[in-house]
Amino acid sequence: MTWSYRGGEWFGVFGENAVVVLPPTEKARVAAVWELVDAGAGFDETLDALISSGLRDLPGFVLVSREGDETRVVLRGEAYAHFATGAGDDVVHVDGDSATTWVERTLTGVTRIHLEVSGEHAPEDLVLSRGLVRIASADWDEPGVDTDHDGHTQRGTPTPARPLPGIPGQPPAPPVTARPVARLVLPDGETVDVDRVVLVGRAPEVRAGTEGETRLVRVPSPHQEISSTHLEIRPGSGADHGSAVVTDLGSTNGTLLLQPGLPPEDLRAGVAAQLIPGAVVDLGDGVSIQVVAP
Incomplete structure (x- = not known):
């Protein structure tokens, strides 16, 4: 149907x-x-x-x-x-x-x-x-x-609907927002603005035809514990408008979300979680990404 x-x-x-x-x-x-x-x-x-x-x-x-x-x-x-x-x-x-x-x-x-x-x-x-x-x-x-x-x-x-990797049928985020809703601080100190879909992983890949709308972020994984395309961080919509949301894309070893004032949360594959400034997204293998205000 x-x-x-x-x-x-x-x-x-x-x-x-x-x-x-x-x-x-x-x-x-x-x-x-x-x-x-x-x-x-x-x-x-x-x-x-x-x-x-x-x-x-x-x-x-x-x-x-x-x-x-x-x-x-x-x-x-x-x-x-x-x-x-x-x-x-x-x-x-x-x-x-x-x-x-x-x-x-x-x-x-x-x-x-x-x-x-x-x-x-x-x-x-x-x-x-x-x-x-x-x-x-x-x-x-x-x-x-x-x-x-x-x-x-x-x-x-x-x-x-343009399916996202690992999230069958999920509607797209806005291709590019006028200004970032959050900033990611990577393990090496590099920062990435969340003004579009950001795919993070050991060797992230994007669907053909959406390269200009998606930012790929490669992170090290010495023990191969991080999946190739591990998770997605993007501008939220609906109730999450104005914030960044993170979604585990069915990664092998999962993703742990640590947010100020909240208990640790193991992300469920395909279910987006809103991020607040100060959040830490732990991909495993010693790799964590900090979420800060833009």
């Missing part, structure tokens, strides 16, 4: 058999949910995983799964879903906001799906079939059906 979406603050996890949307407060769950959904988990398995620790700790979520002609959806919290069904495009609205537990529906003959969560929408439509992205809304249309959602008609082809 190919979805179009608009960027926002919620986490959207899109897999072959299920789609999960989680609020910004649930960042700690995202990596595990992505691993499950990316492996092909369906409705029942994904729902069991989401509620395994109880609903009290999960203020909101959306789960949608399609199998054959059947579409199943569960909503909780500030989330809404709209489904067009049948030849007459009858619309079924499902609202999770007022539910004390959750709202669950099973529908047949669905031709369009519109999911919406609270928060501001980015102005541009992007597309993906699988991946982990930040969203405010998402739409699926049966092939051959014209789309009309969210009060406007979609014209032309949505702009494809």
Whole structure:
């Protein structure tokens, strides 16, 4: 299934058999949910995983799964879903906001799906079939059906999301910001401005066609403990606008984040963490990067 979406603050996890949307407060769950959904988990398995620790700790979520002609959806919290069904495009609205537990529906003959969560929408439509992205809304249309959602008609082809290394489907950072949001101090004392995507590793590589928008930073790794393209630091967007964010790109030995006043955090692959001045990003092998104000 190919979805179009608009960027926002919620986490959207899109897999072959299920789609999960989680609020910004649930960042700690995202990596595990992505691993499950990316492996092909369906409705029942994904729902069991989401509620395994109880609903009290999960203020909101959306789960949608399609199998054959059947579409199943569960909503909780500030989330809404709209489904067009049948030849007459009858619309079924499902609202999770007022539910004390959750709202669950099973529908047949669905031709369009519109999911919406609270928060501001980015102005541009992007597309993906699988991946982990930040969203405010998402739409699926049966092939051959014209789309009309969210009060406007979609014209032309949505702009494809540009996947970043190790983060399937994640939307791009701004190519270059007017001024840096942070400065990195490398082990040798060299400084690097974060005004665009910065890829750090033993031998970092960038996708063809984005060389001018990406800065590569090579760091030593005497024992080969640092991955070739280990992590990414970039200007944040949405709730992280104006700050730098760091994302481990599925490195072999992981990344440790040390921030003033906060406990040490082992970064989860593919999940961005906001950086504050004074933070230290430890890549292992004796290599650390300090984050300072620009």
